[in-house]
Amino acid sequence: DQQVKQNSPSLSVQEGRISILNCDYTNSMFDYFLWYKKYPAEGPTFLISISSIKDKNEDGRFTVFLNKSAKHLSLHIVPSQPGDSAVYFCAASSRGGGFKTIFGAGTRLFVKA
Amino acid sequence: GAGVSQSPSNKVTEKGKDVELRCDPISGHTALYWYRQSLGQGLEFLIYFQGNSAPDKSGLPSDRFSAERTGGSVSTLTIQRTQQEDSAVYLCASSPRGDQPQHFGDGTRLSIL
Incomplete structure (x- = not known):
């Protein structure tokens, strides 16, 4: 039972354009959402988060949008840079669940120069 | 400052052997x-320790898997009677509290021959 789904295994974007990575979840109890970035042979690194009381959080080139009614969140990267090429994981947790974090399968982003 | 440290970075062992993987979290992190x-897969949750609470073991795939966290710091993940399907990268992460982003180690790549 996949509670967090990233349906696009990969995405290719031209440098300078916007990258949009999508994530859907099924558990309505989730109230804290995060995006992590992972390079090969390294552990994931935290990128940006959003709590369920907000619908948008922005940090530099990265913005996360949350649509609770649709159980959907997205990560926007603009402008995209070649160094952004990595695997991006969406993750979700809930206070009621003790903050056990469930990760999606990841989306591999390729940013072409 | 020191991040999350995992050892060994690589482990190759024969089917049926036991293995121990070690994680040194960031000092002071309770989770x-x-x-x-x-x-080709996403991050599969195995186990979660939070302070002195009983660990959430709901992700352990079989009773061959166990984990300990001694003194609220170092953790070891033990896999008994390893099988080929246990081959994977095992990642450890810690956070100051459950509701804060996790810091990951670079993982242990386990190969079962």
């Missing part, structure tokens, strides 16, 4: 997580 990433 510690173990995940598994099989080839």
